[in-house]
Amino acid sequence: MENTTNLAALATEARNPRTQNIDQLPTLDMVRLINDEDAKVAAAVAAVLPQIAQAIDAIAERFQQGGRLFYTGAGTSGRLGVLDASECPPTFSVSPDLFHAIIAGGDTALRKSSEQSEDSPEQGAADLAAAGITAQDALIGIAASGRTPYVLGALTHARSHNALTVALTCVPNSAMAAVADISIAPVTGPEILTGSTRMKAGTATKLVLNMISTGVMIKTGAVYGNLMVNMQTTNAKLVDRAQRIIMAATGVDQLTAAKLLTEAGNIKTAIVMQKLSLDRINAEAKLAAHNGILSALLRKSQAATSLPASESD
Numbered sequence: 001m002e003n004t005t006n007l008a009a010l011a012t013e014a015r016n017p018r019t020q021n022i023d024q025l026p027t028l029d030m031v032r033l034i035n036d037e038d039a040k041v042a043a044a045v046a047a048v049l050p051q052i053a054q055a056i057d058a059i060a061e062r063f064q065q066g067g068r069l070f071y072t073g074a075g076t077s078g079r080l081g082v083l084d085a086s087e088c089p090p091t092f093s094v095s096p097d098l099f100h101a102i103i104a105g106g107d108t109a110l111r112k113s114s115e116q117s118e119d120s121p122e123q124g125a126a127d128l129a130a131a132g133i134t135a136q137d138a139l140i141g142i143a144a145s146g147r148t149p150y151v152l153g154a155l156t157h158a159r160s161h162n163a164l165t166v167a168l169t170c171v172p173n174s175a176m177a178a179v180a181d182i183s184i185a186p187v188t189g190p191e192i193l194t195g196s197t198r199m200k201a202g203t204a205t206k207l208v209l210n211m212i213s214t215g216v217m218i219k220t221g222a223v224y225g226n227l228m229v230n231m232q233t234t235n236a237k238l239v240d241r242a243q244r245i246i247m248a249a250t251g252v253d254q255l256t257a258a259k260l261l262t263e264a265g266n267i268k269t270a271i272v273m274q275k276l277s278l279d280r281i282n283a284e285a286k287l288a289a290h291n292g293i294l295s296a297l298l299r300k301s302q303a304a305t306s307l308p309a310s311e312s313d
Contacts, residue, residue, distance in 0.1 A: 010171050012144050012197050016190035034199075037192050041203045044170075044186035045211075051184045052208060055166045056215035058182065059138045062164055063098070063220050064291075066136055069213075070163075071101040072128060072154040073142035074118030076198040077168075077205060078103030079110055081142050084209040092222040093230040093266070099213075102127050104150040121153025128154040135162035140212070144201035146174020146185070155179050168208055170201040184208055221293030224249060229267045229294055242267050250274040268294050276301055 007013055019037070022030055045052075059069055071081030078101075085101035088094060103109050104124070105117035117123065133139065139158040141151040146169035156179055159165050167180035170188045177183035186208065188200040217223060222230040227249060233239045239261070246257040249271045257270070264270035264280055272283035275298060290297040 006147075007145070010145055010147075011187060011189050012170055012191065012201055013195050014190040015194045016192060019192050022192065034192055037200060038203060041186070041188055041200050041207065044188045045204055045207050048184050048186050048208075051182060052211050053215075055140075055182050055184060055212055056219065058164050059166075059212065060216045060219035062136060062138045063216060067134075067164075068098050068100060068137045069216070070128065070131065070133055070137060070139045070158070071099075071142060071209075072103075072124065072139065072151055074104035074148050074150050075109075075113065076202050077142040077144060077148070077151075078105075080202065080205050080209060081140065082110060083206075084213050088213050088217070090232050090234065091228060091230075092217045093232045094217070094222065100131055102131060102154070104148075118148050118150045121149040121156070124150035124153030125157035128157050133158055133161060133163050138164035138166065140166045140168055140209075141176055141180065142168045142205060142209075143176060144170040144197035144205065146171045146176045148176075152176060152179065166212075168205060170197065170204055221291060221296070224268075224271070224294040227267075229271065231267060233261070233266075246270050246274070268292070272297065 019033060022033060025033065071085055072078070073081045082101040082103055085099035088099045089096045109117065128139070139155065141155040143151045146167065152175060155165050155167065155176060159179060165180040166182045166184065167174065167176035169176055169185045172185050172187055174185065177185065186204040188204050191197060191199050191201065193199065222228070227245045229245060231238060231242060231245070233242045242261055243254055243257040245267055246252065246260055247254060252260070252274060260270040260274055261267065264273055264283065268287060269280060269283045271294060272278060272286055273280060276283065276286065278286065286297055287294070290300070
């Protein structure tokens with residue numbers, strides 16, 4: 001473990017001079033100051049967009065080869081990883097096995113803090129090993145400080161198994177960056193409350209995780225345009241949204257969209273049935289032949305219909 005001098009040198013642990021008297025401010029001025037500090041987060045994330053794009057492409061490539069994405073972290077970082085992993089299956093209708101989130105201290109740490117759990121690199125490695133990470137997979141290690149022992153242990157274990165490793169931190173040149181294939185480090189600076197990385201660092205982490213998981217799912221065909229065509233229709237609100245997605249993609253009215261959704265069983269198949277005038281079995285076969293990527297299928301079909309008959313035969 002690193003000593004207090006090393007920790008004190010981290011920007012995420014520094015005292016913010018702009019907020020030193022925040023406890024004495026009128027409430028409106030207090031929240032304005034918090035908002036001003038939060039406004040800096042987007043710029044910090046913008047500075048690392050090339051690294052985020054690199055991670056998206058690398059993880060998408062792993063997915064296309066049958067790999068999975070793991071997240072690991074402690075405290076707020078771990079909870080944000082769990083949040084991102086848990087939201088992907090219902091949003092994109094993918095198997096929960098595709099996203100695995102591990103938090104130091106186990107699932108009880110989601111509600112009850114377990115800070116002491118973050119100090120063991122051995123436990124980080126053991127928890128990841130128990131989850132069964134392989135060379136096909138990818139791991140995002142998350143820690144605002146860039147030096148959490150639990151996460152370092154997990155990253156080292158993943159790298160030893162030739163998994164893709166991504167370090168997501170909020171400090172430059174971190175210990176985690178040194179053991180990862182890709183380093184993403186939005187530098188958010190001193191927190192509003194000294195050391196409270198659930199604030200600016202947590203917001204930056206959430207933004208980056210949103211980009212990565214969404215970008216990977218776009219790359220692997222879960223999105224058509226900006227429509228969530230893989231979405232599960234598990235309640236009345238989502239059925240209504242699914243019908244509106246079909247309407248937007250095909251131009252049909254809601255009654256027709258509802259009928260298509262019932263016949264197709266899912267949004268993607270419904271769109272293919274309508275746009276290509278196919279029954280469900282043939283629509284599903286077409287999608288399977290294009291790895292479920294709706295835009296690729298429709299582009300190819302459109303190109304084929306635009307060719308002269310002699311060229312399209």
